[in-house]
Each structure stands twice: as structure tokens, then as C-alpha cells.
Amino acid sequence: MATVVTDAPPASHRRGATARARSGRRLTPRKVVLALAAYAIAMIFVLPYAEMIIAALRPPRELLDRGYLPKHVDWSNFTSIWKTGFKDNLGASLKVAGGGTLLVLLVAMPAAYYTARRRFRGRAAFLLLVLATQMFQPAAMLVGIQREFISFNLPSPLLSLILVNAGFNLAFAVWILNAYFSSIPAELEEAAMVDGTSRLGALGRITLPLALPGIVTALIFTFIGAWNELLVALTLTLGAPDRQRPLTVGINNYIGQYSIDWGHLFAGSVIATLPVIALFALIEGKVVGGLTAGSIK
């Protein structure tokens, strides 16, 4: 992989002089090489994941087989996993990631909108606070987080996890949303209001649709962040019953000290990826634009 990718700039350097005629539709060797490189890289990225799906579908007896495709396809890992408490872990993860994302959007959107539209006293302080907390790592503050939520004594560790995930992803959401709202001219809203819409109507019909890529980016980041979070979940569910643990913690149940339940581990991992993939598929085109909004004009 390393060779393929790092070759790209020097390759263009060498061939640069001869490949000037790239504007044409002709199939130059350069184009072929680049396309092959692109497909090769795509393969490198996707093969490990394919390997996992295949392993999850392998009957246990064939786990050691060297053939790339299993002789028999065995769905039992995907059916029997629901009897292992996996369902509760999945539910816990959905609650934590969904709740955290919802909280982030509810809290971040008004703040980001207002800071984008108005100058007010404390605006710079607020933005600085947002930026500073973006640098905070749950890892560094783990002991403090643990203390805090012990003293809160919330009825379920899932509530604590919703709060923590919202808190640590809020900064990014505010920042990206702020960039988006700033890029939408206030005149658009005012024009709509002159035409008789209320302020909220202008927000709902003009501003929010235009800011959708930013909202989607914030949503994706928060959801993935919360879905992936392990360290805080590990700490805050230390004494909690198994069903209150999110997937990242619960999946450890398939990993014993001496043996690993590969079938269930991989079936569970495949399922754990699905909500995130589904989310991506829904909003795919919006993400790429959203990423650069805050950095390059």
C-alpha cells in the first residue's frame, strides 16, 4: 500500500512532461496506472472488512480453512448472537449514541446560530471555551469524569454516557455549525421576512435547509464518536449490570482470557457497523462538503 500511494506524486512528476495532453479522452498509460492504483487502494481498504464478514459466515469447523470463501455459509452466528445479551448492548449503544447526538444538536444549533448572526458581549469568550474544550480528551480527565458521575448518582450509567458523549462532541458541532450559519447571508432571512414570513419561518424554510450539510456533518461526527466510545463507557459501567453496557464494552464478553468466540465476535461487529453505515448511506453526499466548510472557503 505504501508504495502504491507514495508513488503517486513522483509518478506524475516523471510523466508530467509527456502527459500534458491529458485533456483528451485518449486512454494514456498514465491514466491506466492511476485508475489501477485507485482500484487497488479501494481493494486494500475494503478487503479486511470483507474478510470479517466471511469469517462471521464460516461454520466453526471451517474457521481454520485457507480457502478464501467458506465451503458452507452458516448464518447461525447471526441468529444465535441474539441470545447472548447482545440485543441489550446494541440497545444501550443506540440509546447512548442517539441520545448524545440529539442533545448535541439541540444545544449546539441555537448557540451556533446566534454566535454566527450577532455580536454580543462574551461571544469571543464563548468561542474560545468551545475551542478549548475541543482539545479536551476524555482520557486525560477520566478520573474526574468518574468522580463527577458518582456524585451525580444518575439512575442509569447510560444517562451519564449520553451527557459525557454530548459534552465531548459539542465543541466540534458548535464550530462546524457556526461556520455554516455564518456562510448563509442574513439578507436571505430578512428577504423572507419582508415577504411576510415569521423569523422562525425564515429559519425553518431558508436557513436550516441551507445549513443541512453542516448539521449532517455534526450529526455524523457525534454519532460515530459516541458509538465508538470505549474508555468512559468502560469506567462508568464498571459495577453496572451487563445489559446497561454499550456494545464497545459488551463485545468483550466474546473475548475470553484463553479463547475467543470469533464467530459471535465478528457477527456482532458486522451488526455494530450497520447503524453507522446506514446513517452514512442516508446522507452520503452531504458529508464531503460539510468537512471543509470550516477550514477552506
Add this chain to the structure above:
Amino acid sequence: MTATGTSTGRRVVSPRIGRRGSGLAYLLILPAVVVLVGVTGWPLYKIIMLSLQRQDSGKFALFHSAGTTPFVGLRNFTRVLSDSAFWTVLERTLVFTVLNVGLSLALGMGVALLLNRVSKWARVILVAVLLFVWAVPSTVSTQIFYWLFSNQYGVVNWLLDRVPGVHMRGHDWFADPHQGLAVVTAVVVWGAVPLIAISLHAGITQIPRDVLEAARVDGASPWQAFTRVTLPFLRPLLIILMTLSVIWDFGVFNQIWFMRNGHPEPGYQTVGIYMYSEGVGSSHYNTGATIGVLMMVCLLGVMVFYIRQLFRIGDAE
């Protein structure tokens, strides 16, 4: 706001509105501040306090000692800093961070440049794959790589073993922490490249074509065009990506934790793992808090750099 503002009147109107609506401002911003300060500010205060208090180990101290533990000044810090284990871990973390950030950025840039040069079809497929990989949780990707590199079933050993003169059958990649951390690096980079490549690709498409064209007409080689035009243009984006990567890789936890099945050996400890096992794992909460504060200090320099850069970009807008 009253609907008096025409597009030209806005500048006159808004200061008045701004003053009158300042109550609204705080109402809209307060929830965000409460969550930020509550979730990140309080723990920060807490670890600073804990790091200055006497080491009170045990679960009992965690639940019951509220403010009764005596302050001992910087004694926790001198203890942690005089422990050679801490410095070994810190050095390992720094090397790990530099390697991972460098590899992620270099490969991400390579893929981004490639994306901008290939035909539409290849680009669409590659972007789809990258988005897919980005969506795979790091916990999952770590399991995959652990499987690929496992000594009995691993496809990597099997493939390497087929190379003439290489005997890798049953080779245990995780017996030697250096090799094990190399595998961790593979997972981290595999997961980091998509975000970097896609962002840089989007950034490159925004470079005005005539600038690159002008460079070419002036006789710049593609390499010169890359270093003199593309790189400077991408600089703000690169700095943001680099800073975020540094912060993520410095605090790496999931990948190492899962790669070692929840029991990382000393040779695998980076600062995040070390803090967890010293602090939460063995109930030395004050030591854990002290290590946490030291982690924050390490990242402070990066933070200042990042904030300055972001504000510069904000000003330019």
C-alpha cells in the same frame, strides 16, 4: 426582530437589536455552556484538585472522601515524574504519535491527490470505500486486524509464508510489543486515512484551476506545483487535520485495548492506557488524575497552535 430590515438597513438595525436581544443571546447559548462546563469543565477542576491531594487509594476513597483528603502540593507530580516507567511510556507515546500522524497524513495526501487525478468512476468507487471505512468503528476494525494478524488463523502470516525464504507460520505478532504496536499503527492509519483523504480531496478541488495552470505555464514541474501551490493552499486544512490527528493518536486507547484483549502488557502502554491502568484499574485515583493533568499539559502546546490557526481562519472569513 421586527421585519423592518431591508438588506441595506441591516447594518444600521442589528446593533440595536443586538443590545435589546442580549437576554435572548444568553438564553440560546446557556445550554451549550452548561453542557460544556458541566461535562468537561468540572472533571478538569476535579483532576486538578485530585492531583494536588494525598494519594487515597481504594474504592472507599472514590465514593466517600469528599474534600477531606489533605493537600500535598506537587508531591504526586514529583512521584509520577520520578518514575522511569512514566518517561518510558511518554517516549513510546510520542514516537507512536509522530509515526501515526505522519503516515496518516502522507497516505491521506497521496490518496487525495490520486482522487483528483482519476476518472469519475474510479473516484466515486474510491470515495464510497473511504466513507465506508471511515464509518467502521475502531473497535470493529481492531478486531479485524487482530484476526488478520493472529498467529494461527491469520491471513497475513499465511500470505507472508508463501513468499520464498520467509517462514512466518505460527508467528506471533504480539509477543514483541514493537511488532504489536506496528499492527496497531496499521489499524490506526487504516481508520485515519479516509477522513484525511476526503477532506484534502475536497480541499484540492477548491484550488482555482487558473492558479495551477499559471504555475504550469510558468514552467513549474508537477512537484513544484505541488509544493508551491497545492501545499500552501491546503495549509490551514492540513494544520487542522494534523492537530486533530495528534490529539487522537496521543490519546490512543481503543485500538491497543482491543488488540491486547483488554489486558495490555507494559510494553504496549501509551499514556492513555497507562493512565487507565494506574488510575482506574488499580484504584490509584490521585495518581491517575496526576497523569491526566500531565497529558493535558502535553496537549496544551498543540491546543494553542490549533486555536491560533482557527482564529486566523475565522478572521479571514
